Amino acid sequence: MMAAAAFVRRAVPSRGDEETDELGLVAVFNGIELKSRARAFSGGSMLAWFGGIEVDLREVELAPGAQLSLHTLFGGIAMTTPPNWRIESEMKALAGGIDARSPAHDDPHAATLTLTGTVLFGGVAVGARSDRPPSTARSSANETRTGDGFG
DSSP, rough: OOHHHHHHHSOOOOOOOOTEEEEEEESSSSEEEEEEOOOSSEEEEEEEEEEEEEETOOOOOEEEEEEEEEEEOOOOOEEETTTTTEEEEEEEEEEEEEEEOOOOTTTTTTTEEEEEEEEEEEEEEEEOSSSSSSSHHHTTTTTTEEEEOOO
């Protein structure tokens, strides 16, 4: 598995920067931090394999139909979004965790980011972060949690 990860690291480079509307981030045995300022963010993909990705989307303007494909294998992805976005998660987890918070969940007119992908032995955390204590945040009715508690 380590040899395959090393091959992927060389064969599949990351693409995108703070102005890019569609990201293709790959973190294999390393980490990536990005603060996006995209004007029509449509999504893209992220892969964290024995690595981590941290993306700040708070200054992004979301395009209609935006979708992100997120995949982790012994890695993690953390994204901070504006509080007025709705997050719809179609992700699956196996021995990992997904924390997709959506304060604007009940607003039918909110900009929507759809998440797809798989978490294996890792974690994904997406949403607007607040200063609420963890126990209050976990009891939020507008939060989707799956997995075994990572994230």
